[in-house]
Amino acid sequence: MKKRTLIGPFKQILPMTGINLKGAISDHELEIIEDGGILIEDHLIMAIGNYKALAAEYPEVSTTVLNGNHVCVPGFVDAHTHICFGGSRAKDYAMRNAGKSYLEIAHAGGGIWDTVTQTRKASIEELTKKTIKRANRHLKNGTTTIEVKSGYGLTVAEELKMLRAIKGANEQALPELISTCLAAHMLPKDFDGSETEYLKMISEELFPILKEENLTHRIDAFIEQSAFSEDDIQAYFSKASEMNFDITVHADQFSAGGSKVAIEFNAVSADHLEASGDTEIGLLAQSDTISVALPGASIGLGCDFTPARKLLDAGAALAIASDHNPGSAPMGDLLTQASILGTFQKLTNAEVLAGITFRAAAALKLEDRGKLEAGLLADLAVFHSDNYQDILYNQGNLKPCMVWKNGALVFDRHK
Secondary structure, eight states, rough: OOOOEEEEEEEEEEEOOOSSSSSSOHHHHOOOOOEEEEEEEEEEEEEEEHHHHHHHHOTTTTOOOOOOOSEEEEOOEEEOOOOOOSSHHHHHHHHHHOOHHHHHHHHHOHHHHHHHHHHHHHHHHHHHHHHHHHHHHHEEEEEEEEEEEEOOOOHHHHHHHHHHHHHHHTTSSEEEEEEEEEEEEOTTTTTSOHHHHHHHHHHHHHHHHHHTTTTOOOEEEETTTTTTTTTTTTTHHHHHHHHOOOEEESSSSSTTTHHHHHHHTOOOEEEOOTTTOOOHHHHHHHOOOOOEEOHHHHHHHHHOOOHHHHHHHOOOOOOOOOOOSSSSEEEEEHHHHHHHHHHTTOOOOOHHHTTHHHHHHTTTOOOOSSSSSSBOOOEEEEESSSSSHHHHHHHSSOOSEEEEEETTEEEETTO
């Protein structure tokens, strides 16, 4: 027998419906349901409307009565993280803020390779536990779906260890984890060969196992001067496409070029884009590729933000993700970062909220979440407030008091 629960009354519900996937959004486009209720049937939303009317129509259902003022928004979707890793890069952060360059930090034993070394030393059990812990921390901040990348293994065996750890974490963590293979993160220092030889080895040896074990349906690559070139990656992405993997790209972080490759391969998303110029912005806006801003990396590195305002005004679809990783984005607080990006890029509340809900879901090809409407997952983030504007106004300081995932109350700050 199906379980039905009516939750409410909410002072405001923001369903995030009726808004275009692409382009700028005015706050006037936000639908606000006053004194609303949400009827859940098992893990799905059954109906949304006036709380008293729903209570009268469904008198037999169990109720979760909220006392005081509450605002409800869709559970947040973090479309780009690296929360499966071993060790720490606190030393890197201190050196960077003290004026050391990327190369100086790398020569001192830091950088991505430091995390690769520490992640390789970690057992699959340790990585699983750490990923669960970090994921559950995200959930307490309202994030109910989290993309998680590999990329700190950089051998077939170590990449498999990471992806198996992510799969194991997904079975136990409160939020849902979406895995991505980032074996093309950098050329490993201990690989005896060129970039193209490494990528050929990974695509031939790793890709079939990913399919066999259903570890991921997503392939990512870092296209940058310090990683892989536009030419290097062609055969790799061609192989991924042939095997029906979805493609996503670390693009235009320090130099332009990666976004062009993303569009060429019809990538689901192009992430970073801090170095994107008018040409890249125009191409992204004309494509179906979701642009993903990663303000956490800009804050962590002290560099320019993704040109979010220009992307939206050009007609692009803009998602916002945390890039939570041990090196360049250690904060891992999506709401705080999105609020700060909105301040510096002059984004409307609607644009920021869309960027961490349904537009972020689109960056993962998830059509069953990111909005509050009948038939979609009952993923809810609830805040103590009588005005949804307080969420971003407090720049991450206002945390959710309750979070529902798949129709279940999985976090209650009162308990």
